[in-house]
Amino acid sequence: MLVMTKTKLPPVILASGSPRRRELMGGLGIPFTVTTPGVDEAAIPVEGLSPGEIVKKLSLHKAQAIASANPDALVIGSDTIVVMADELGPEEVMGKPVDRQDAARMLNRLQDNEHRVYSGITVMGPNASGQPETRSDFLCTRVWMRPMTTDEIETYIDTGEPMDKAGAYAIQGQGSLNIERIEGCYFNVVGMSMYLLNRLIRELGYSLQVVPQGGNA
Amino acid sequence: MLVMTKTKLPPVILASGSPRRRELMGGLGIPFTVTTPGVDEAAIPVEGLSPGEIVKKLSLHKAQAIASANPDALVIGSDTIVVMADELGPEEVMGKPVDRQDAARMLNRLQDNEHRVYSGITVMGPNASGQPETRSDFLCTRVWMRPMTTDEIETYIDTGEPMDKAGAYAIQGQGSLNIERIEGCYFNVVGMSMYLLNRLIRELGYSLQVVPQGGNA
Numbered sequence: 001m002l003v004m005t006k007t008k009l010p011p012v013i014l015a016s017g018s019p020r021r022r023e024l025m026g027g028l029g030i031p032f033t034v035t036t037p038g039v040d041e042a043a044i045p046v047e048g049l050s051p052g053e054i055v056k057k058l059s060l061h062k063a064q065a066i067a068s069a070n071p072d073a074l075v076i077g078s079d080t081i082v083v084m085a086d087e088l089g090p091e092e093v094m095g096k097p098v099d100r101q102d103a104a105r106m107l108n109r110l111q112d113n114e115h116r117v118y119s120g121i122t123v124m125g126p127n128a129s130g131q132p133e134t135r136s137d138f139l140c141t142r143v144w145m146r147p148m149t150t151d152e153i154e155t156y157i158d159t160g161e162p163m164d165k166a167g168a169y170a171i172q173g174q175g176s177l178n179i180e181r182i183e184g185c186y187f188n189v190v191g192m193s194m195y196l197l198n199r200l201i202r203e204l205g206y207s208l209q210v211v212p213q214g215g216n217a
Numbered sequence: 218m219l220v221m222t223k224t225k226l227p228p229v230i231l232a233s234g235s236p237r238r239r240e241l242m243g244g245l246g247i248p249f250t251v252t253t254p255g256v257d258e259a260a261i262p263v264e265g266l267s268p269g270e271i272v273k274k275l276s277l278h279k280a281q282a283i284a285s286a287n288p289d290a291l292v293i294g295s296d297t298i299v300v301m302a303d304e305l306g307p308e309e310v311m312g313k314p315v316d317r318q319d320a321a322r323m324l325n326r327l328q329d330n331e332h333r334v335y336s337g338i339t340v341m342g343p344n345a346s347g348q349p350e351t352r353s354d355f356l357c358t359r360v361w362m363r364p365m366t367t368d369e370i371e372t373y374i375d376t377g378e379p380m381d382k383a384g385a386y387a388i389q390g391q392g393s394l395n396i397e398r399i400e401g402c403y404f405n406v407v408g409m410s411m412y413l414l415n416r417l418i419r420e421l422g423y424s425l426q427v428v429p430q431g432g433n434a
Contacts, residue, residue, distance in 0.1 A: 024393075027390050027391075028391060029391065152426060155426050158428040159428055174244075174245060174246065174426065176404055177411050177412060177415040178412070182399065184399070185396070185398050186388070194393035195397050195398075208394055209376075209394060210391075211372060211376055
């Protein structure tokens with residue numbers, strides 16, 4: 001049972017298979033369901049787009065894939081990429097590693113260096129006036145990873161944490177030991193900025209701020 | 218069952234009653250116990266100390282309170298304060314709010330503004346050579362909270378989240394909707410920097426990097 005501070009939220013659907021995004025949404029205390037969009041990301045053309053435009057476009061495709069069959073729901077799509085750009089090599093957009101060697105290669109490039117994490121969010125559905133509306137935006141967070149030895153990288157890969165994550169690391173869990181500092185939104189690095197999500201949903205006339213019944217604890 | 222990458226860790230004791238710090242430590246996958254130190258923080262003189270010196274001193278007192286009876290353990294003490302400094306009023310060090318009105322006053326000052334969060338950590342116990350050793354340090358993280366209306370602040374206080382937290386807010390949970398960006402370590406704002414903890418424990422000759430048995434998932 002929840003008391004909404006503004007107009008009642010429509011049913012919320014998170015269009016993402018990511019356990020991290022599910023956990024982030026769960027921390028808000030609002031009801032939502034999860035549907036994994038069957039989007040073939042490799043088939044979506046992104047040539048010539050900036051990193052921010054790429055994650056916006058992919059988040060839009062994910063939201064659209066679910067929203068078409070759920071016109072009465074507020075559908076949330078999201079996408080995250082890691083971008084490495086330094087003087088030691090060409091700019092590289094890092095998705096999830098394909099294997100252990102790929103993870104080691106990514107971590108070796110990221111360690112002792114700065115990189116950027118881009119996460120895009122699309123919110124699609126009826127606004128507070130009942131009209132269909134779509135909002136997309138992205139945030140960029142700068143991240144500094146501490147110097148890591150080859151042994152430390154191998155041990156980190158052994159934890160299993162890197163394999164399903166863009167850039168082959170998590171900023172939470174064991175990975176928290178390796179991230180020295182960030183500039184920007186932390187949850188943008190985890191996979192979805194709660195601040196940006198709230199901003200987009202407010203633009204549609206709703207609020208994610210809720211008081212659990214029996215709150216004021 | 219754990220495989221340590223370096224010298225085996227002694228028993229680890231977290232000297233803190235904070236559920237957030239317990240959760241952070243739990244995310245690492247290392248065994249530890251929790252003992253709340255009976256330290257009367259108000260009785261520890263901190264006049265004339267900088268914010269960083271204050272949280273170092275308080276973390277040291279908390280670690281000492283537990284370490285004296287546990288000489289074979291690695292004891293971790295930690296302390297966090299929020300410091301507000303702008304041109305609109307005198308510098309204010311914010312601990313936990315004493316009541317609802319105090320929480321509203323703090324949040325009203327923090328919203329639409331920048332503040333700083335200081336967390337100190339002390340690690341105390343036998344180093345990898347078996348000699349007693351103590352390491353203390355702190356980190357500072359800059360935090361920007363979005364503009365919040367009086368209604369939004371009241372609703373946020375209704376969630377119960379602010380009352381047991383320095384500065385009357387959490388950066389995780391419902392509070393994540395209100396934090397626009399940070400500069401520094403995120404976990405330093407939650408209550409204990411995992412990066413700094415690992416650095417101090419490495420200085421004693423150990424590592425917190427562990428591979429769960431059956432890892433490499």
